[in-house]
Amino acid sequence: MDTPRVESSLVSVDVLALRFDPDARVVLLGIATRAHDPFAGARALPGVLLGRGERLRDAAVRAVTGKLGVAGDAVTAVGQLITFDEPSRDPRGPTLSVALWATVASGRHEGPRWVPLDQVPPLAFDHSRIVADCRPLLRDRLWRDPAFTAGLLGPEFTTAQALDVTEALTGDRPYPANLGRTMDRVPGLKRTARHAAALPKGGRPPLVWRWDPTP
Amino acid sequence: MDTPRVESSLVSVDVLALRFDPDARVVLLGIATRAHDPFAGARALPGVLLGRGERLRDAAVRAVTGKLGVAGDAVTAVGQLITFDEPSRDPRGPTLSVALWATVASGRHEGPRWVPLDQVPPLAFDHSRIVADCRPLLRDRLWRDPAFTAGLLGPEFTTAQALDVTEALTGDRPYPANLGRTMDRVPGLKRTARHAAALPKGGRPPLVWRWDPTP
DNA sequence: ACAAAAGTGTTGTCCTTACACCCATGT
DNA sequence: ACATGGGTGTAAGGACAACACTTTTGT
Numbered sequence: 001m002d003t004p005r006v007e008s009s010l011v012s013v014d015v016l017a018l019r020f021d022p023d024a025r026v027v028l029l030g031i032a033t034r035a036h037d038p039f040a041g042a043r044a045l046p047g048v049l050l051g052r053g054e055r056l057r058d059a060a061v062r063a064v065t066g067k068l069g070v071a072g073d074a075v076t077a078v079g080q081l082i083t084f085d086e087p088s089r090d091p092r093g094p095t096l097s098v099a100l101w102a103t104v105a106s107g108r109h110e111g112p113r114w115v116p117l118d119q120v121p122p123l124a125f126d127h128s129r130i131v132a133d134c135r136p137l138l139r140d141r142l143w144r145d146p147a148f149t150a151g152l153l154g155p156e157f158t159t160a161q162a163l164d165v166t167e168a169l170t171g172d173r174p175y176p177a178n179l180g181r182t183m184d185r186v187p188g189l190k191r192t193a194r195h196a197a198a199l200p201k202g203g204r205p206p207l208v209w210r211w212d213p214t215p
Numbered sequence: 216m217d218t219p220r221v222e223s224s225l226v227s228v229d230v231l232a233l234r235f236d237p238d239a240r241v242v243l244l245g246i247a248t249r250a251h252d253p254f255a256g257a258r259a260l261p262g263v264l265l266g267r268g269e270r271l272r273d274a275a276v277r278a279v280t281g282k283l284g285v286a287g288d289a290v291t292a293v294g295q296l297i298t299f300d301e302p303s304r305d306p307r308g309p310t311l312s313v314a315l316w317a318t319v320a321s322g323r324h325e326g327p328r329w330v331p332l333d334q335v336p337p338l339a340f341d342h343s344r345i346v347a348d349c350r351p352l353l354r355d356r357l358w359r360d361p362a363f364t365a366g367l368l369g370p371e372f373t374t375a376q377a378l379d380v381t382e383a384l385t386g387d388r389p390y391p392a393n394l395g396r397t398m399d400r401v402p403g404l405k406r407t408a409r410h411a412a413a414l415p416k417g418g419r420p421p422l423v424w425r426w427d428p429t430p
Numbered sequence: 431a432c433a434a435a436a437g438t439g440t441t442g443t444c445c446t447t448a449c450a451c452c453c454a455t456g457t
Numbered sequence: 458a459c460a461t462g463g464g465t466g467t468a469a470g471g472a473c474a475a476c477a478c479t480t481t482t483g484t
Binding site for chain 1: 433434435436437438439
Binding site: 389390392393396397400410412413414415416417418419420 | 445446447448449453454455456457
């Protein structure tokens, strides 16, 4: 039989944790400062070694809570991206890295641990490459993957916030009218009759959108 | 520091090996018969344990050559699909499974090891679920991922073959005219002036398409 | 009144699907 | 001749982008 001699690579889970800050109107990426030996003091994606028998999503939550100080129930959704397998990506030895995304509820988590998506500093290991490779996948998920979108924007949000998030992920700001029609075609997403307060600088009060209780 | 105590799950690589048979006009999935203990004698996807420091694509080639008897240079392309992490998916203990696709050049590989994509028998482990989950991803790759498409169809192919492959992967056969326009928009794919022989039953000789030497 | 920003309606451009018709081959 | 099946042209529908114009707020 296949001798189960343990000569596999180790498996780590590295998380692209995204959070929308409605005040600053930007999407932030969670960045951890490494406490230990390889690249100690440098910035990196929050990551953990996958425990034996541990689910990937559980490891991702463990990374985000442990390395970013986020409450466990603030992690609203998790999903897979790509697996990176360059054997030399970790100086300690060959380590597989499963990249996951996680969305974190907007709330008070101040500190230097979150940086705008388009101002990510150089990161340890191959994490800069991971971010670069995964960014287009995140963009494609917006408005197509309801779990991702709802996780990022919350159960209720305004058109203005939807515009901000779309701009942060795609790089340019859509016309409000066109984004509204896009959202009309997202299953489970409905316009409400309510309007939110206008922005500090004025302008028309934006519509409030809501996810359907469930079909 | 993070003690590198090896308590990770093992990592296996399971391959959805695809081959186009131009004579039978179907796309085949490579199926292995298990020689060893768990599920011995049952059918399963070709898979191997990932070696320490081994690249995923190398492991995939090893699985296809070792378990399906395919020559190494007949593997024309390899790519990632999804990683499966149910801890109980392997009775020997928690094992991560990275699902990969691989395309195999059309040639003489007779035997019961290849089955049409829509006649896949029940498989060992969670491999039936893997096939079911990955099938839509394979469909999306056709005509979008040039490596996948070229790997499956080869450097030169006819419209008739393109129709067969598309039907096998998507479930219905497009109109030849529409598929031609789709292929016109695939970067690197060009119509040639040549026509191939008509089918045995007659009909107009189909156009020959070719991939660009490279840009 | 003015600026700012969301909402409405309209238009044009793709891409996709569909189908009527023509063309080249085998029997 | 006729069936088979690819190739050509054309047209309807939806998705998407762009923009003129209107509405509702803050200053």
